[in-house]
Each structure stands twice: as structure tokens, then as C-alpha cells.
Amino acid sequence: MRLPRRVPWAHIGELEQVCSWIYVDEEDLEAKTLAINRLSAWKAMTALPHALESTLAILAAHMLDVASQNTQPAKAALAARHAYAAAIIRMVNGLVDPLQVGAYARSIASIAAQLGLPSWLVELRHAATHEDLPSLELLREAARESLSWLLHNYFHPTLNPSAPAPTAASPLRPVAPLLKSYKLLMKIVTRDASLRKQRQDEIGAVMRDIERWIAEAKVSADLAVDALGWGDVKEKWALEILSDVLLEKGVIVPLSKKKRSAPAEPFLPTNASLALWMPLLAQLQANHVVFPSVFTSRIVSTLLEDPVESDVGVNFIDLDSKSLQRDATYDEYLARMGYLGCRNWADESDDETDLSKSVILQIAPALAPGKANRHDKRKCDFHCYLGIAATSGFKDLEDTVELLKAPAVAIPLQQWQTHDLEEMDERLKTLTSC
Numbered sequence: 129m130r131l132p133r134r135v136p137w138a139h140i141g142e143l144e145q146v147c148s149w150i151y152v153d154e155e156d157l158e159a160k161t162l163a164i165n166r167l168s169a170w171k172a173m174t175a176l177p178h179a180l181e182s183t184l185a186i187l188a189a190h191m192l193d194v195a196s197q198n199t200q201p202a203k204a205a206l207a208a209r210h211a212y213a214a215a216i217i218r219m220v221n222g223l224v225d226p227l228q229v230g231a232y233a234r235s236i237a238s239i240a241a242q243l244g245l246p247s248w249l250v251e252l253r254h255a256a257t258h259e260d261l262p263s264l265e266l267l268r269e270a271a272r273e274s275l276s277w278l279l280h281n282y283f284h285p286t287l288n289p290s291a292p293a294p295t296a297a298s299p300l301r302p303v304a305p306l307l308k309s310y311k312l313l314m315k316i317v318t319r320d321a322s323l324r325k326q327r328q329d330e331i332g333a334v335m336r337d338i339e340r341w342i343a344e345a346k347v348s349a350d351l352a353v354d355a356l357g358w359g360d361v362k363e364k365w366a367l368e369i370l371s372d373v374l375l376e377k378g379v380i381v382p383l384s385k386k387k388r389s390a391p392a393e394p395f396l397p398t399n400a401s402l403a404l405w406m407p408l409l410a411q412l413q414a415n416h417v418v419f420p421s422v423f424t425s426r427i428v429s430t431l432l433e434d435p436v437e438s439d440v441g442v443n444f445i446d447l448d449s450k451s452l453q454r455d456a457t458y459d460e461y462l463a464r465m466g467y468l469g470c471r472n473w474a475d476e477s478d479d480e481t482d483l484s485k486s487v488i489l490q491i492a493p494a495l496a497p498g499k500a501n502r503h504d505k506r507k508c509d510f511h512c513y514l515g516i517a518a519t520s521g522f523k524d525l526e527d528t529v530e531l532l533k534a535p536a537v538a539i540p541l542q543q544w545q546t547h548d549l550e551e552m553d554e555r556l557k558t559l560t561s562c
Contacts, residue, residue, distance in 0.1 A: 136170035136180070140287065147283045150183065150275070157194060160187055178222040179282035185215035186271050193268070205264055212267035213256040219274055220245070220253040227347045234340050242300075242347045244281065246273055300348045303341050303373050310334045311379070314404045335411055342366050342416070367412075367419055371426040380405055381461045388461045397464045413473060420473035421486055427466040428490040431459055 137143045149156075149163035167184040170176055176184070189211035196204025224239045240250045252270050255262055262270075313331050317324040345366030374380050382388050382401065390398045412419045 136174050136176060144287055151279055160191060163187060179278050182219035183278055185218060186274055189215045190271060209261050209264050209267055212271055213261055216270050216274060217253050217256055220250060234343055239347060242344060245277060249273060300345055303370055306334060306338050306341060307373060307379055310408060311404060318403045335408060345369055364418055364422055367416060367422040368426060371423045375426060375430060375462060380465060381458055385457050388457045395464055395467050397468060420469060424466055424469040425486060427462050431462055
């Protein structure tokens with residue numbers, strides 16, 4: 129269900145008319161005046177989308193520039209420069225600031241690059257704010273470039289929602305190299321504790337880079353799933369990508385099968401793995417409320433996949449790997465990570481039963497009576513471990529898992545007899561006579 133969106137125009141034809149007034153003929157000042165009047169009227173009624181607000185400011189600066197050419201040149205030119213500069217500054221800031229999300233700030237240039245905004249407009253914005261005011265000729269060109277960007281990134285998509293989206297935006301960088309850097313640094317400090325203080329700044333920098341990557345991914349989600357209009361969906365989209373990479377072989381799951389070996393009890397990952405990854409997982413859980421549910425959900429989804437031999441993906445961290453075939457030890461290690469997540473994070477969620485319920489809902493089909501006969505027995509055991517961890521302390525949920533784990537009762541097949549049909553006929557007559 130898409131939430132309703134308030135717009136200033138009565139019908140889309142009004143916006144199309146404004147667009148034609150602005151872009152059909154650059155020299156048609158009368159059409160520009162009509163566009164300014166219409167946008168001003170909309171602004172008086174309701175708040176304008178930032179794109180239209182920026183368009184109005186640029187058009188007003190343009191009309192001031194044209195009018196100043198017939199008055200005192202020097203004084204009027206300075207007013208036009210200020211008007212153009214203010215319009216460009218407000219446009220760039222208004223586009224970038226809402227996307228400045230996450231625990232750590234990102235540069236305006238990096239966000240603008242993801243939006244496909246020309247980099248020189250960002251540089252001009254910086255110069256107009258902190259340095260000498262740019263020349264009138266440069267500001268005029270910036271205004272034309274800004275209107276062109278608004279045409280292709282706001283007016284065209286709004287007027288033609290089914291048209292393909294602009295492709296100028298830069299692609300999302302891979303997160304695997306950041307996770308590899310983090311893992312290598314943590315290996316160094318876990319093997320030699322005396323180096324922790326020396327490497328702490330580097331580890332912190334990598335963890336901040338991972339948070340910045342999440343912010344970049346949310347911007348990419350803003351471009352990819354903007355029709356939804358829900359911020360939490362964008363954050364989940366970003367965290368799902370991160371979780372999928374974390375769960376690949378060579379990242380959280382050790383590449384060597386020997387390093388995956390852990391005691392049967394407690395059903396947890398190895399101490400070495402916990403020492404490497406718990407600091408990052410704790411930061412993600414602290415900065416993103418939905419991370420525990422997303423992370424455990426991706427673990428369960430992976431365990432529920434059909435047990436076929438397949439590649440685990442193209443973004444894995446390859447540490448001299450010759451075989452990336454999935455196996456039982458990989459599934460067991462994922463189950464151990466899921467058990468850890470259910471045990472540690474269930475009590476810290478806003479509604480402490482939400483994480484538990486979501487896990488139960490995912491694994492219930494695999495735990496249903498009779499399923500163990502059709503699937504791998506070890507995988508069914510992993511599901512049981514997750515179910516036990518997710519329901520610990522919640523009596524109703526514990527009873528649910530016990531019911532699902534109960535062995536199926538075989539009902540012997542019976543042959544139909546003549547007297548069975550006669551009895552059914554008698555019952556039918558009784559029902560129809562009522």
C-alpha cells in the first residue's frame with residue numbers, strides 16, 4: 129500500500145503546463161513570468177516540493193538578471209549574482225541534507241555524485257558560501273545546468289512515472305573490501321593484544337566507513353525504491369545487502385572448515401570468531417534498531433534454502449579459496465550465529481517478542497510435523513536450535529515450538545466399506561431434513 133502524497137497541482141496537466149512554460153523557449157520571458165506566478169500561487173497554498181522551490185528561486189533570479197540589464201549595471205549585476213548564488217546553494221543543500229543519514233557525516237560531494245548532480249555545482253556552492261562570489265557568467269551557466277538537472281530528474285519522472293529513471297547516478301560501491309579490512313585489523317589485535325591501542329584508530333575508521341556505506345546504500349535505496357516512500361524500508365534494504373555479504377564464506381563464516389568446528393554446547397560460534405565480529409555487530413545493533421531482525425532473518429532465509437550445491441555469490445572475500453561450495457558445516461555455523469543473535473538481541477528490541485516471533489514464523493514451515501522426513505535431518509536440528517533460542521523465556525512461544533517439533537502421528541489407511549457409504553447417506557438425510 130502506497131501512502132497518499134499531497135501535491136500543489138489539481139491535476140498533472142497543470143505541472144506539465146508549468147514545465148512547458150519553463151523549458152519550451154528559454155528567451156520567452158512572458159512564459160517564465162507565467163511559470164513564476166503559478167509556482168508562487170502554489171507556494172501560497174501549500175509547501176512546494178524542494179525541486180519546485182528551487183525552480184522558482186532560479187527563475188526569479190533569472191528574471192532579476194534580465195531586468196537588471198536595463199538599469200544600473202554594477203549594482204543590479206551584484207543583486208543578480210546574490211540571487212543566483214542563493215538559489216544554487218539552497219538547491220544543492222536541499223537535495224543533499226535529507227540524505228545525510230547515518231551515524232557519521234558524509235561529504236556533500238559523495239552524496240551529490242550518487243544523485244547524479246554535476247560536481248562543479250557542488251564546488252560552486254562551496255565557493256559561493258565560503259569564498260568569493262562567483263562571476264555572473266558562471267552563475268548563469270550554473271542556473272541553466274540546474275534547470276536541466278531538474279528537468280531530467282524531477283519533471284520528466286513526475287510527468288512520466290513509467291519512463292526509465294536517469295542513469296547518471298554513480299553505482300553503489302561494494303562493501304566487501306571494507307569488511308575485509310576490518311577483519312584483517314581485528315585479526316592483528318586479537319593475536320597481539322599489545323597492538324590494540326596502536327590500531328584502534330584504524331579500526332574505528334573502518335567501522336565509520338562501514339556506517340558511511342550504509343548511508344550510501346540508503347541513498348541508492350532512495351533512488352531504487354522511492355515509490356515506497358518509507359525510510360525504514362530503505363534502511364532494511366541497505367542492511368539486507370550488508371547482512372548477505374557478512375554471511376558469505378570467508379567473512380563471518382570462516383573459510384576453513386576446521387575453523388568452524390565448535391563445541392556442541394553451548395551452540396555458539398567459536399570464541400575467535402566472536403572476538404573478531406562482535407564489536408562490529410554491536411555497533412550495527414546500537415546504530416540501527418532493525419539490524420537484529422534483518423540479520424537473523426537473512427540467516428534463517430539462507431538456512432531455509434534448498435540444500436543444493438551452488439556458489440555463494442560474487443562479492444565474497446576470497447582468501448585463497450578454491451571451493452566455495454556450500455556444505456553442512458556452513459549451515460551449522462550460520463545456525464550458531466542465528467542462535468547467538470536470538471539469545472543476545474531478543475531482550476533488547478522495542479517489543480522483545482518481535483524478533484522471536486519473526487524467527488518462529490520463518491522456521492515454522494520447516495519444523496512442521498513430517499517435514500523432517502523430506503529434508504536434511506541436520507538442517508532440521510539447526511532450525512530447532514534457532515526455535516529454542518528465539519522462544520527462551522516466552523512460555524507461549526516455547527509451547528508453539530514444542531508442538532511443531534512433535535513427531536507426526538501416522539494415520540493408517542482404511543478401505544472404504546459398503547456400510548460407510550450407507551452411514552454417510554443417513555447423515556446427509558438428517559442434515560437436509562433439518
